[in-house]
Amino acid sequence: xxxxxxxxxxxxxxxxxxxxxxxxxxxxxxxxxxxxxxxxxxxxxxxxxxxxxxxxxxxxxxxxxxxxxxxxxxxxxxxxxxxxxxxxxxxxxxxxxxxxxxxxxxxxxxxxxxxxxxxxxxxxxxxxxxxxxxxxxxxxxxxxxxxxxxxxxxxxxxxxxxxxxxxxxxxxxxxxxxxxxxxxxxxxxxxxxxxxxxxxxxxxxxxxxxxxxxxxxxxxxxxxxxxxxxxxxxxxxxxxxxxxxxxxxxxxxxxxxxxxxxxxxxxxxxxxxxxxxxxxxxxxxxxxxxxxxxxxxxxxxxxxxxxxxxxxxxxxxxxxxxxxxxxxxxxxxxxxxxxxxxxxxxxxxxxxxxxxxxxxxxxxxxxxxxxxxxxxxxxxxxxxxxxxxxxxxxxxxxxxxxxxxxxxxxxxxxxxxxxxxxxxxxxxxxxxxxxxxxxxxxxxxxxxxxxxxxxxxxxxxxxxxxxxxxxxxxxxxxxx
Ligand SMILES: *[C@@H]1O[C@H](CO)[C@@H](O)[C@H](O)[C@H]1NC(C)=O
Numbered sequence: 001x002x003x004x005x006x007x008x009x010x011x012x013x014x015x016x017x018x019x020x021x022x023x024x025x026x027x028x029x030x031x032x033x034x035x036x037x038x039x040x041x042x043x044x045x046x047x048x049x050x051x052x053x054x055x056x057x058x059x060x061x062x063x064x065x066x067x068x069x070x071x072x073x074x075x076x077x078x079x080x081x082x083x084x085x086x087x088x089x090x091x092x093x094x095x096x097x098x099x100x101x102x103x104x105x106x107x108x109x110x111x112x113x114x115x116x117x118x119x120x121x122x123x124x125x126x127x128x129x130x131x132x133x134x135x136x137x138x139x140x141x142x143x144x145x146x147x148x149x150x151x152x153x154x155x156x157x158x159x160x161x162x163x164x165x166x167x168x169x170x171x172x173x174x175x176x177x178x179x180x181x182x183x184x185x186x187x188x189x190x191x192x193x194x195x196x197x198x199x200x201x202x203x204x205x206x207x208x209x210x211x212x213x214x215x216x217x218x219x220x221x222x223x224x225x226x227x228x229x230x231x232x233x234x235x236x237x238x239x240x241x242x243x244x245x246x247x248x249x250x251x252x253x254x255x256x257x258x259x260x261x262x263x264x265x266x267x268x269x270x271x272x273x274x275x276x277x278x279x280x281x282x283x284x285x286x287x288x289x290x291x292x293x294x295x296x297x298x299x300x301x302x303x304x305x306x307x308x309x310x311x312x313x314x315x316x317x318x319x320x321x322x323x324x325x326x327x328x329x330x331x332x333x334x335x336x337x338x339x340x341x342x343x344x345x346x347x348x349x350x351x352x353x354x355x356x357x358x359x360x361x362x363x364x365x366x367x368x369x370x371x372x373x374x375x376x377x378x379x380x381x382x383x384x385x386x387x388x389x390x391x392x393x394x395x396x397x398x399x400x401x402x403x404x405x406x407x408x409x410x411x412x413x414x415x416x417x418x419x420x421x422x423x424x425x426x427x428x429x430x431x432x433x434x435x436x437x438x439x440x441x442x443x444x445x446x447x448x449x450x451x452x453x454x455x456x457x458x459x460x461x462x463x464x465x466x467x468x469x470x471x472x473x474x475x476x477x478x479x480x
Pocket of ligand 1: 462
């Protein structure tokens with residue numbers, strides 16, 4: 001079928017950003033058949049998952065993928081943190097992106113159709129310049145919550161305040177409560193000498209230059225944060241279109257994981273309903289050996305059935321965590337732990353999180369609070385205990401526990417290098433998560449169940465996110 005218009009999407013090459021951006025593109029062209037979509041994939045070293053995901057997803061969607069040619073990698077003097085590395089890498093692709101976009105809209109192409117919009121994600125703001133040069137409207141696709149978007153939009157103001165005060169509590173428009181400094185600026189984000197902070201500030205300043213901001217959230221979940229953003233006069237229109245989820249899950253990315261998944265699901269099939277606590281810290285999350293042993297002790301004492309995705313910390317700052325070999329697993333866990341818990345627990349590596357969360361045996365989720373994970377757990381009605389590690393996860397955890405009452409707290413301000421969370425805390429958190437207020441059906445569990453229904457209604461016909469996506473499509477088609 002001949003399309004009337006096309007869109008281009010440029011996501012940051014990391015699973016947490018790439019997957020929701022691709023799913024958004026998929027939703028967009030399914031909803032509006034006059035649109036086609038092309039995702040430009042930025043090549044990146046040390047991230048084999050990115051290629052595996054793109055190859056697998058390309059076979060099951062009409063979204064096109066175009067791999068950008070490699071560039072010279074950022075040199076050590078150009079970055080300090082992995083975010084700095086990725087940011088410099090993205091900037092280096094500006095020229096390629098401009099050539100490709102010019103080519104796609106060129107009238108000499110036989111089936112060229114007008115370009116209705118360029119969608120960039122939170123770290124791809126350099127491409128705003130490219131869109132400007134070619135004369136295409138640029139939109140931001142934001143894969144983190146509206147609360148964090150509100151924080152980013154407020155960051156330049158906060159930056160000016162922080163230079164003069166040393167408050168311990170911060171007022172942020174998208175949060176109803178004041179937020180402790182250590183939740184807002186963990187892992188040295190406050191360290192203004194580090195490139196991560198400079199980059200965040202740089203991105204935050206540019207979001208206002210876009211024609212609209214698409215957020216992977218829904219009105220019923222983040223009413224307060226979304227209202228606070230829409231009521232500001234100088235911010236582009238916001239379109240909450242979520243939850244946008246990849247429900248087929250990473251297990252399909254390669255066959256080795258598929259057989260692993262089968263073993264895990266078989267084990268879960270043998271467990272009673274809602275009896276298993278699932279621990280998983282995300283595609284980039286790993287913990288020190290000492291911390292792993294505290295968790296093990298806490299889990300053993302809490303005595304619940306558990307499924308624990310445990311990963312080995314990366315060797316360098318640009319690599320991702322990897323799975324432990326069996327031998328190392330014995331070494332890192334307390335003596336005899338695997339033997340003693342063999343009846344109630346399973347320790348595994350990288351897992352297909354969606355297939356696990358959707359299993360009826362899962363009764364609770366100890367999570368790093370990455371936004372995709374939170375949306376997935378709400379979709380399946382699984383209550384969460386918070387254990388944030390990196391990025392904006394501490395703020396997500398704060399929102400879930402303090403603002404929305406949708407999670408219980410193990411920790412709100414944990415970060416790589418902070419004090420150990422002791423086994424007593426782990427035990428208490430897991431009990432609270434699995435037992436609620438004693439009858440296994442506490443306030444948090446009840447609210448999560450309600451939110452599960454609301455998340456599904458939001459994306460159905462005439463639901464809030466459905467309507468919002470329709471408004472965006474109208475705007476896209478009106479500009480060509
Ligand atoms: C959605 O709204 C339209 C217009 O009001 C209505 O005709 C349609 O039946 C609604 N669909 C559903 C599923 O409620």
